[in-house]
Each structure stands twice: as C-alpha cells, then as structure tokens.
Amino acid sequence: MRMSRYFLPILKENPADAQIVSHRLMLRAGMIKQAASGIYSWLPMGFKVLRKLENIVHEEQVRAGHHPMLMPTLQSADLWRESGRYDDYGKEMLRITDRHGRDMLYGPTNEELITDIFRGAVNSYKDLPKTLYHIQWKFRDEVRPRFGVMRGREFLMKDGYNFDIDKPAAMHAYNRHLVSYLRTYERMGLQAIPMRADSGPIGGDDTHEFLVLADTGESEVFYDSNILDLTLGDRAVDYDDWDQCAGIMQEWTTPYARTDETHDDAKFMEVPEARRKVSRGIEVGQIFYFGTKYSESMNAKVVNSEGKQVPVHMGSHGIGVSRLIGAIIETSHDDNGIIWPEGVTPFGVGIINLKQGDDEADAACEALYKSATALGLDPIYDDRKERAGGKFATMDLIGIPWRITVGPRGLKNGVVELTSRKTGVSEEMPPEQALERLTEIYANV
RNA sequence: CGGGCUAUAGCGCAGUCUGGUAGCGCGUUCGUCUGGGGGACGAGAGGUCGUAGGUUCGAACCCUACUAGCCCGACCA
Structure with missing residues (x-):
C-alpha cells in the first residue's frame, strides 16, 4: 500500500476522551472512530488487524475440528422466552420492536439460537459430537462503556457451542477448546493464562477465563509465576486424542492461577513466595461446560445407544475478537506508539x-x-x-x-x-x- | 443506576465570572527556503459557539428544558 493513497487519519495530539493507552493509540493511529458511546467504526487499518485476528481464530477452530457458520445479530424474543433468559438477562440486552410489534433483540450471545438449530437437525447419538461456532457482532448495552474497544457495547466475538452425548465427551470438548485457544493466543503474540473463573450469567460448573496480564486489566489475578514458562510452541496436537488434550489441560491448570472471584488465599499460600504473583489481567476469552442447562430447558435431546431420549451435554466458548486488539496494544507498545506482533501486524x-x-x-x-x-x-x-x-x-x-x-x-x-x-x-x-x-x-x- | 463534569474549526483548548458580532496551538491549502526523528517564514481556507426556548436594544457568555459525551462508583467479555 502506498501511504499517499491509503486512508490513515492519524492524530498528532491525544484525544481527550481516551483514558488508556490502547484506546489512545487506536484513535491516534487512525484505526477506529467512535460512532456513539461504546460503538466504533473500524477504519481501514483497524479493520485490517481485526480481520487478521478473525482469520487466526478461524484457522485454529477449523484445525480443532469445529465448524464455522454465521448466525444473525438480530434474534426473536421467542427463543429467549423459551429458555427463560428473556426476563433474566436484564437491561444489558438491547430490545427492539419491529413494525409488527414483535419483540426482537440484538443478540448478546447465541445459546438459544444454536440450540434451536441443533435440536431441529440432530436426533441420534450417532450424529454427535458436534461443535459449531461463528464470529459475529454482539451487543451488550453496558451501563458504562469505556476504554475504547476494550469495553464497548458492540463487539466482535467468536462464540462456539459443543454438543456431546455425555459429560466425559463434553469434557474432552472443553479440553480441546482450551488447547485451541492457547494456540490462538500464541499466534497473536499474546500470553493468555487460563484461570479458574466464575461462571456468571451463563451458568455452569466448569469454566476458565483466559487473561492477558496488563496493568489496565479489569480483573485482579493471582498466579504462580511458573505458568508463564509454559508454551505450546510448535508441538503437534491431535485434537481427537482425549489423553493428549487432557494432559495439556492438566499442564496449564496445575499451577495456581485464579481471578479474584475464585481466589483461595489458603491455596495460594502453598505457592512458594518468590513465585506468588498478584497482578491485573484483561479477559480475552472464556470456556464453559454447562451440562444440560439449555438442552433441558429447550428440549434438545438425542436418542442414545439404548434407545432412550437424553438431553445433550453442552459447553460454550468465547473469544473477544475486537477486545483482543486492545489487549495486544496494552501489552505491546512504547512511548512512540504501537508495536504489532508479526502475527497480527496490518502491514x-x-x-x-x-x-x-x-x-x-x-x-x-x-x-x-x-x-x-x-x-x-x-x-x-x-x-x-x-x-x-x-x-x-x-x-x-x-x-x-x-x-x-x-x-x-x-x-x-x-x-x-x-x-x-x-x-x-x-x-x-x-x-x-x-x-x-x-x-x-x-x-x- | 447513584454522584460529578463537559459541549466553541478535523484534533487539543482559551473566551463565559464582568453580554457588544469568535481566538490560539496542531492539522489543512498555496508559495519560498529546508531536507536522516513531527523544520522556518509568509499568505489563505475552515465555526448554525450541542439543540430548543426565554431575558435583553444586543447572548458563545445570563436563565430554563432537552440531547450527547466523559469521569468516579456499582456492574460487565
């Protein structure tokens, strides 16, 4: 690209509204422009980086055997009433009424839609396992958006859903996602640490959040510094190998690493003092196993090998694609500007x-x-x-x-x-x- | 959602207290010089002063309402 022909509206001075370095640099480098509170237009260079991240996510998901698809941003309220979340979700969900007076919403997530798609098409254990995912814009009407794309209202997110016959199979899906996420972040030049976390409104038993260490992170994190030495590197991973995926899962979840929500001070004290670290982290992804929570409320069942109807075991997994750009810049910049890792650089x-x-x-x-x-x-x-x-x-x-x-x-x-x-x-x-x-x-x- | 603040040129700001027809820096256009880390000089262009109403001979400035945005907190990927 010739710069004389490119659209790169850089700013010499700091925009008054930008508080943190990634927001400031994204505005100064002409990557984004605010359209409304927490909503941004992606200018050519910002869009280019966003697409690169998206591609890396796609490549690693497909490599793990997951199927890309695309669900709409607007959804009907009916499905959400069926799952019971229409009333539970609260004001974060942007509700819209169409010309016929039907209740619609701009999706904050897609469990209901995907479950509906799945239950209409899959009836037998022989069709399992399946993992479907998409990368789509979401909207959560945050009370207080801030920090640019790090906490916007509209954001690009990869969300995936696995459907398995029982808990052990679903746990393999869980492990498989953990491994594919580790690889994804490594390719982006990020060190993202899986930490035991709180399940929040999605619900479920097992969940890990992936956190990138940065002073501006929203969560306080506690970890054993040994975890920083772990890398996947170019080791060969067979995503169908349950033991290998479980082994990698073990490797990464053995050292103590938790967010403040699940922090256990007694256990933390067992870590030798020199390796005991307290810091802040930016959440860039999360994986959940939530069992039959949605399949039961939404009647997503299959016939098992004994001829009985059973609800499928599900999990969901997300990567905040647009927020990753903020996280990368937070961890990779100096006084003069951004320093892109080679894997995601726009040029x-x-x-x-x-x-x-x-x-x-x-x-x-x-x-x-x-x-x-x-x-x-x-x-x-x-x-x-x-x-x-x-x-x-x-x-x-x-x-x-x-x-x-x-x-x-x-x-x-x-x-x-x-x-x-x-x-x-x-x-x-x-x-x-x-x-x-x-x-x-x-x-x- | 509670508390606070802001809105004047593309960006960053002054002017508002004390009402009199809009200014600075950066950017931008043209010219001359310059030429290895945001250069110098000269000449330009660019503004319904967030919106609506009110007070006044006269409002960016005073008053009222509204809208948008930001900060702190609670909440969240």
Missing part, C-alpha cells in the same frame, strides 16, 4: 523514502515496494512528500514491526537500513538482503 514492513522527489531514492523505493509486494510481505510505503521526522513518527505510531529506510546517503553505498520496531536496532544491508531477512522472519510466524 509486514514499512518502507520510508527519506527524500521523496529524488530520482534515485524514488526509483530504489519503487523497486523495493514492488519486490516486497511480490514476496507477499504486504509493505506499506510512505511515499508522501513529508519530512523524514514525520515519516518516522508515523511509522512508529502505527507500529509496523519492521522498517526499511531508504535515503540518498545509504544508496551511495548500495545499502538500505532494516530496523526492528521492537528493539530499535538498525542494520545496513543491500535491499535484496533486507527482503530475504523479512521473508525468513515471516515464514516462521
């Missing part, structure tokens, strides 16, 4: 032409831009007639992890400069070599 490399209008510099940048594009590096080329300082500041603000700086001084020696946004370390090398290095870096992302 692979930023090319800065220090002397726009200089024939040699222009030609070198053009060539570099074309090669980088052909290599799939998805470059953003700052070809504006700006001073060098302004170009550096913009590139730092929008957080592109790698920068190639092209100027007449280096070109005399046939070199450009490759700079890491994260470390600030620069190295001079011929343009082809810089592209090779970047190709290698992104091949491993």
Whole structure:
C-alpha cells in the first residue's frame, strides 16, 4: 500500500476522551472512530488487524475440528422466552420492536439460537459430537462503556457451542477448546493464562477465563509465576486424542492461577513466595461446560445407544475478537506508539523514502515496494512528500514491526537500513538482503 | 443506576465570572527556503459557539428544558 493513497487519519495530539493507552493509540493511529458511546467504526487499518485476528481464530477452530457458520445479530424474543433468559438477562440486552410489534433483540450471545438449530437437525447419538461456532457482532448495552474497544457495547466475538452425548465427551470438548485457544493466543503474540473463573450469567460448573496480564486489566489475578514458562510452541496436537488434550489441560491448570472471584488465599499460600504473583489481567476469552442447562430447558435431546431420549451435554466458548486488539496494544507498545506482533501486524514492513522527489531514492523505493509486494510481505510505503521526522513518527505510531529506510546517503553505498520496531536496532544491508531477512522472519510466524 | 463534569474549526483548548458580532496551538491549502526523528517564514481556507426556548436594544457568555459525551462508583467479555 502506498501511504499517499491509503486512508490513515492519524492524530498528532491525544484525544481527550481516551483514558488508556490502547484506546489512545487506536484513535491516534487512525484505526477506529467512535460512532456513539461504546460503538466504533473500524477504519481501514483497524479493520485490517481485526480481520487478521478473525482469520487466526478461524484457522485454529477449523484445525480443532469445529465448524464455522454465521448466525444473525438480530434474534426473536421467542427463543429467549423459551429458555427463560428473556426476563433474566436484564437491561444489558438491547430490545427492539419491529413494525409488527414483535419483540426482537440484538443478540448478546447465541445459546438459544444454536440450540434451536441443533435440536431441529440432530436426533441420534450417532450424529454427535458436534461443535459449531461463528464470529459475529454482539451487543451488550453496558451501563458504562469505556476504554475504547476494550469495553464497548458492540463487539466482535467468536462464540462456539459443543454438543456431546455425555459429560466425559463434553469434557474432552472443553479440553480441546482450551488447547485451541492457547494456540490462538500464541499466534497473536499474546500470553493468555487460563484461570479458574466464575461462571456468571451463563451458568455452569466448569469454566476458565483466559487473561492477558496488563496493568489496565479489569480483573485482579493471582498466579504462580511458573505458568508463564509454559508454551505450546510448535508441538503437534491431535485434537481427537482425549489423553493428549487432557494432559495439556492438566499442564496449564496445575499451577495456581485464579481471578479474584475464585481466589483461595489458603491455596495460594502453598505457592512458594518468590513465585506468588498478584497482578491485573484483561479477559480475552472464556470456556464453559454447562451440562444440560439449555438442552433441558429447550428440549434438545438425542436418542442414545439404548434407545432412550437424553438431553445433550453442552459447553460454550468465547473469544473477544475486537477486545483482543486492545489487549495486544496494552501489552505491546512504547512511548512512540504501537508495536504489532508479526502475527497480527496490518502491514509486514514499512518502507520510508527519506527524500521523496529524488530520482534515485524514488526509483530504489519503487523497486523495493514492488519486490516486497511480490514476496507477499504486504509493505506499506510512505511515499508522501513529508519530512523524514514525520515519516518516522508515523511509522512508529502505527507500529509496523519492521522498517526499511531508504535515503540518498545509504544508496551511495548500495545499502538500505532494516530496523526492528521492537528493539530499535538498525542494520545496513543491500535491499535484496533486507527482503530475504523479512521473508525468513515471516515464514516462521 | 447513584454522584460529578463537559459541549466553541478535523484534533487539543482559551473566551463565559464582568453580554457588544469568535481566538490560539496542531492539522489543512498555496508559495519560498529546508531536507536522516513531527523544520522556518509568509499568505489563505475552515465555526448554525450541542439543540430548543426565554431575558435583553444586543447572548458563545445570563436563565430554563432537552440531547450527547466523559469521569468516579456499582456492574460487565
């Protein structure tokens, strides 16, 4: 992308309404614009990152054997009356009346809809297990939206639902989700810790929340620092292997890690003092096993191998996709702006032409831009007639992890400069070599 | 939902107390110089002062109502 043609309305000054760093940087980097309280338009660069996160979530869900689909944002109140949640959910649910006077709602979640879809189509244990999910906009009419996309009213969320014949099978689904979520967050450059949590209005027995450590997090968290050393890395996972998934589940849930809601001080004190950590965390996902809560109230039953009607065992699992952007920025930024992890960056490399209008510099940048594009590096080329300082500041603000700086001084020696946004370390090398290095870096992302 | 605050140019703000026809910085447009970390000088463009009503010869400013947004708390992914 040529910056001169892109829509990137960056702000030099801090917007007055933005309290936390991710909100401030998203506004300054021209990623979002507020449309109403807690509701945002996603401008091209913000949208690009959002789509990248969405893709990672999809890839990892499909890899785990789950089926993508799409349910509507608007739902009929009827199903919610059937489950009993129409009255229980409270004012957080945005209620709408259509022209015929029918009660509708903008979905805050989709348990009712998915159960309705499932019960009409599946009747036998032979059709189980199934896990369906979608990534869709939700609306919760928060009393007090704040912190930009971290706590908006409209938000993009992946929510998935598993249907299993009994509890052991449903627990495998639970474990499988935990593993797929760990992998998802790792690919995004995030360390998200599964913590025993409170089930809240969704209900259920078993639930873990995934928390990203950050000072601005909404929850207080208590954990054994040993958990920070765990990584999935590139180990091969067979999602059909119950024992392997249970083993990974064990591995991650053995060290103490809880939010304040479920914190047990006596147990926490058993952790050696040096490893006992108290911090704050941003919740970026949650998994639940809730047994037959919805299948019973909504009559989602199958015939088991003995010919008897039994309610299916269900679980639901969510990832706050739009809020993840906030979480990533909270954990990855400096005074100059965002620092995108390579896995989610809107552009692979930023090319800065220090002397726009200089024939040699222009030609070198053009060539570099074309090669980088052909290599799939998805470059953003700052070809504006700006001073060098302004170009550096913009590139730092929008957080592109790698920068190639092209100027007449280096070109005399046939070199450009490759700079890491994260470390600030620069190295001079011929343009082809810089592209090779970047190709290698992104091949491993 | 309780308590507090704000609304003036794209963004950040002053002007309101003490009423007299709207200003600063950034951005933006044009020109000249400059050219490796938000440069300098000069000349421009851009505002129903949130909305409606009231007081007044005259309202951004005083009064009333409404709307929107923000902060603290309770609540939440």
